[in-house]
Amino acid sequence: MTSKISNKLKQERKNQYINRSFSDFKNELLNYANEKFSNQNRDFSEASLGGMLLDFAAIVGDSLSFYAEQQFNELNYETATVTDNIISHLRNAGIKSNNNSPSSVNVTFFIEINAKTDNNGRRVPNLSLAPLIKEGTELTSNSGINFTLVENIDFSEGFFQEVGDEEDDVIETFILSKKGLCISGQVSNENISFASGSQQDFLSYELSNEDVSDIILVVDDELNVYHEVDYLSQNTVYKKVENSNDSYLEIIPATHRFIREVNFANGRTTIRFGNGNGLVLKDNILDNPEDLLLPLKQTEYFSDKSLDPNKLINSNSLGISPAGKRVQIRYRHGGGLDHNVIIGDINEIDKLYITFPYSNNIEDDEEEFIGIRNSIEVFNEEEAIGGSDGLELDELKLQIPNAMKSQSRIITHEDLIGRIYTMPTNFGKINKAAAIDNPYSNGSKDLYVVCKDVNNFYVNASDAIKANLSKYLNEYRLIGDNFNILDVSIFNFGIKLEIRVASGFDIETVRSDLAFRIVENMRFDNLQIGEAIDTNGIINVALNTDGVTAVLTNQENIVMTKSETDEFVDEDTDNVLSYNNNLFDPISSYDEGFIYPEPGGIFEMRYTAQDIEIIVN
Secondary structure (H helix, E strand, C coil): CHHHHHHHHHHHCCCCCCCCCHHHHHHHHHHHHHHHCCCCCCCCCCCCHHHHHHHHHHHHHHHHHHHHHHHHHHCCCCCCCCHHHHHHHHHHCCCCCCCCECCEEEEEEEEEEEEEECCCCCEEECHHHCCEECCCCEEEECCCCEEEECCCEECCCCCEEEECCEECCEECEEEEEEEEEEEECEEEEEEEECCCCCCCCCCEEEEEEECEEEEEEEEECCCCECEECCCCCCCEEEEEEEECCEEEEEEEECCCEEEEEECCCCCEEEEEECCECCHHHHHCCECCHHHHHCCCCCCCCCCCCCCCHHHHECCCCCCECCCCCEEEEEEEECCCHHHCCCCCCEEEEEECCEECCCCCCCCCCHHHHHHHHHHCEEECCCCCECCECCCCHHHHHCCHHHHHHCCCCCCCHHHHHHHHHCCCHHHCCCCEEEEEECCCCCCEEEEEEEEECCCCCEEECCHHHHHHHHHHHHCCCCCCCEEEEEECEEEEEEEEEEEEECCCCCHHHHHHHHHHHHHHHHCHHHCCCCCCEEHHHHHHHHHCCCCEEEECCCHHHCEEEECHHHCEECCCCCCEECCCCCCCCCCCCEECCEECCCCCEEEECCCHHHHEEEEEC
16 A cells, blocks of 8 residues: 555656655664664564554655655746646736737728818818817727727828719819727726725725726726836836827826736736825925936036936825725726737727817818718728737746746847737737847847737738837837837748558558647647747657658658648638748758748648648558
């Protein structure tokens, strides 16, 4: 019995820190018993009472050492298996969410506006009637996915125009079009009232919906706006201020603030507030930045000064509590691969928020306003990109090294990649990224990024995703650093193997087993940008498959390129299965068992069931 338990502990033991086994404990106990108790008992054989007592004591020691080793394993994120411990490692690494992410897309808005004659006698759009379609306007796709406009669309400038109605060769109306960035997901509002007696508590509220991607607004009944921070001791936030075509960052005090906590088990989001009472605001706690930066007057020297933005507020509290107040929370939730809708799927407006700020005669122009409202149409000329399903805990563990390397500034390639992979989900989702030094500029890096579409295939990032990524990285880059965001060349490929099967094996069984083992062991879905296909590994998998005696295909001929000319109809679904049109030459790309893509390229096997061809000789 004890030997069975000992063998089981050996099988389950991964890392041994104490370096003691059942035999070690038993031998040490036997030496101790022979030395200390030789006069009382000389028989410690397997069948004796003394041998039984030694076994009992040894198995207790072995069990305790096993559990101690398990506890040591839980201290390392790579070997941790307990869910709560894995979640602790994720939080320590700064990974905050495993929620589904929304997609984003530039949607084109069309309006019909009356024409007028300008000073040169030309017919032009009457821009005094130009509308401002406001952020928050809600759209719906044919597939039932909701999208929200996240920026104002001003039709007074930057639009494309074409002729609308004409009468007697005179242009009566123009069709104006302009794109606006939209993000998928449902916008919800919730209200919560906190008791006034809970002033010193860190009040919290769990939102009703899962997969929260963005907290749009948190405001109480006194119109105090609460800012989201990374931690409650963070006293300031950076606010973006728009000025004409430029945007500036301004440091503002976050006296009212909250943090967001995501439950990895159920996907729910909890908002947690500070515990201050707000009375210190009456003591003018806001410092003058000049006191922190300017050297003393009438001095001929000064030491280096570094501004800690946290010094702009001198407060011992962790944010003002909303105790005794009613708080309104507006947030966006939802996401997933099915949010990557196809071209032309977004064509309906659910809620339209529109103003006409340039009209001087609002009452006289009311009829024209109604006509413009009724003429508005929407259409997405590109597919939505960036939506992805949430990762499981085991998949999130793989993100810990990147998250731990991330800094508040981008210094190395690892910092850059880590920052991209931890980009907030409301900016979209980058699936793979790679950074390469630009050969023509020391301060520039070529950044290759690729996303996935609704079919889980690689697709180049849309302009909206690139714009989001550029704005996001701009907050962390060093002055003088430049990032060139480039498209990835996607190369589809297949595998063709000719093998010899041993007698006595069913050919179809060997063929299906080999195809399954290639997919299972090679994990082509994990290939990174610039990573090669390992034909040595493919041959190794084949030769270690039961029934396979030889691989007859030359290594440089194992991998085949796939392109648009290889598309076919799936007999089971009647769907056309297509490929990218990028071509590569496996033979010229072959080097000692590895087939490399061109710089900035990535390999993709689209249809594993059809793209692996196994021929039995």
